[in-house]
Amino acid sequence: FETKLINTLIFKFLPVPLFRNVTLKCLTEIAGVTVSNYDDMFVNLFTQTMTQLEGMLPLPTDIRSAYACGQDQEQNFIQNLALFLCTFLKEHGSLVETSVPIEMLRSALNYLVLISEVDEVxxxxxxxxxxxxxxxxxxxxxxxxxxxxxxxxxxxxxxxxxxxxxxxxxxxxxxxxxxxxxxxxxxxxxxxxxxxxxxxxxxxxxxxxxxxxxxxxxxxxxxxxxxxxxxxxxxxxxxxxxxxxxxxxxxxxxxxxxxxxxxxxxxxxxxxxxxxxxxxxxxxxxxxxxxxxxxxxxxxxxxxxxxxxxxxxxxxxxxxxxxxxxxxxxxxx
CATH class of the missing domain: 1.20.1440.250 (de novo design (two linked rop proteins))
Incomplete structure (x- = not known):
């Protein structure tokens, strides 16, 4: 949290298809950490990741069909995205409710709804x-x-x-x-x-x-x-x-x-x-x-x-x- 690791991950590696799965896994690990005095960092992590996501996977996308037609890497990306969103919202849900623009929380929930329709148990x-x-x-x-x-x-x-x-x-x-x-x-x-x-x-x-x-x-x-x-x-x-x-x-x-x-x-x-x-x-x-x-x-x-x-x-x-x-x-x- 004291380093620029989060920024580097989000801006340098997340947009690159080759690295996005590994990057999301790293971000999920960070999201799973519970420390009280870094709320601002968590808010930035969430808002910046969501902003990047909306560029990579615009929200009206039919994720269910995309998953069905996708290669392994794309399917893993959707699974990793589900893990990231669920981990973050479970650990820091109240923080997101109070400190993140409401539309961004709604976007995250809409991603999860679309991912919940994917035909993979x-x-x-x-x-x-x-x-x-x-x-x-x-x-x-x-x-x-x-x-x-x-x-x-x-x-x-x-x-x-x-x-x-x-x-x-x-x-x-x-x-x-x-x-x-x-x-x-x-x-x-x-x-x-x-x-x-x-x-x-x-x-x-x-x-x-x-x-x-x-x-x-x-x-x-x-x-x-x-x-x-x-x-x-x-x-x-x-x-x-x-x-x-x-x-x-x-x-x-x-x-x-x-x-x-x-x-x-x-x-x-x-x-x-x-x-x-x-x-x-x-x-x-x-x-x-x-x-x-x-x-x-x-x-x-x-x-x-x-x-x-x-x-x-x-x-x-x-x-x-x-x-x-x-x-x-x-x-x-």
């Missing part, structure tokens, strides 16, 4: 860890605020609201497979019963569920809006696919208990009606097997709702007996 895990920390911090500050506006200092929730709406969408679209789910699509596109548990996927699901629960507590109307819209897109066919339906239903199941009982009731009635309608609408054993397993999964995640609504429980039990006659691999389980 290891990069997603890096971003997920930061989103989890951020959502849990914001929730713990004011646990039961619901949707009321807050007027606290610079209103941290307001500051992050727009970005968290995007993160909710990503979490719901990418939800990992929970442990209880048995009917899966194999590599050949066939619907089969799964016998081997994938511990990586289970851990990812637990972290994503925790993050989405915090995000739902922060603004349950937005979570409900996204889920209802995505379900409509399943019903009207615009987003219909086994994978999309699965991830959506796993996300719906994951937030059990995060809404008020009345909201939960209204939301679930819509969800189950739509899913039952979808089951009637789709032809073919595989389609019905996937929808059936999703209905049972969602219903099984909401015992509070079933206990309070016997008529609904009766319908579900009848459906359950219907599915028990299903000879398809895994549905009975």
């Amino acid at each position: 290891e990069i997603f895990k890096i971003c997920l860890e930061y989103w989890n920390t951020l959502a849990s911090e914001l929730y713990r500050e004011v646990p039961y605020a619901g949707t009321q506006p807050l007027f606290l200092g610079r209103n941290r929730r307001g500051l992050y609201q727009e970005v968290l709406n995007k993160v909710r969408y990503i979490m719901i679209s990418r939800m990992a497979k929970p442990e209880e789910v048995l009917v899966v699509e194999n590599d050949n596109g066939e619907v089969v019963r799964e016998f081997m548990k994938d511990t990586d996927s289970i851990n990812l699901y637990k972290n994503m569920r925790e993050t989405l629960v915090y995000l739902t507590h922060l603004d349950y109307t937005d979570t409900e809006r996204i889920m209802t819209e995505k379900l409509q897109n399943q019903v009207n066919g615009s987003e219909w696919s086994w994978k999309n339906l699965n991830t959506l239903c796993w996300a719906i199941g994951s937030i059990s208990g995060a809404m008020h009982e009345e909201d939960e009731k209204r939301f679930l009635v819509t969800v189950i009606k739509d899913l039952l309608g979808l089951c009637e609408q789709k032809r073919g054993k595989d389609n019905k097997a996937i929808i059936a397993s999703n209905i049972m999964y969602v219903v099984g995640q909401y015992p509070r709702f079933l206990r309070a609504h016997w008529k609904f429980l009766k319908t579900v039990v009848n459906k359950l007996f219907e599915f028990m006659h299903e000879t398809h691999d895994g549905v009975q389980d």
Whole structure:
């Protein structure tokens, strides 16, 4: 911090493609250091790096596509960028909120949102860890605020609201497979019963569920809006696919208990009606097997709702007996 190392790294090496990966790693190491009396240096490190970044990777860039088409070096750059931003914002988040222009913080968060969409689970895990920390911090500050506006200092929730709406969408679209789910699509596109548990996927699901629960507590109307819209897109066919339906239903199941009982009731009635309608609408054993397993999964995640609504429980039990006659691999389980 007493030397010109940071300036040299940012201005001399970061813009050079050959050195930018190593440089970002060095900057990440520096960002991970916690010392109290060098706040100005950290602010400069962040603002100067962000300024350089906007020249190298302008913000409207579709990072997901760029990653998919990129060479190893470019893919590593995106991973290193995720590490840098997550490390810096986790260690020095409050400093950035108070001492850095607000637009620059928004740019950093937008980079992270775009990187979170990249189809590479290891990069997603890096971003997920930061989103989890951020959502849990914001929730713990004011646990039961619901949707009321807050007027606290610079209103941290307001500051992050727009970005968290995007993160909710990503979490719901990418939800990992929970442990209880048995009917899966194999590599050949066939619907089969799964016998081997994938511990990586289970851990990812637990972290994503925790993050989405915090995000739902922060603004349950937005979570409900996204889920209802995505379900409509399943019903009207615009987003219909086994994978999309699965991830959506796993996300719906994951937030059990995060809404008020009345909201939960209204939301679930819509969800189950739509899913039952979808089951009637789709032809073919595989389609019905996937929808059936999703209905049972969602219903099984909401015992509070079933206990309070016997008529609904009766319908579900009848459906359950219907599915028990299903000879398809895994549905009975």
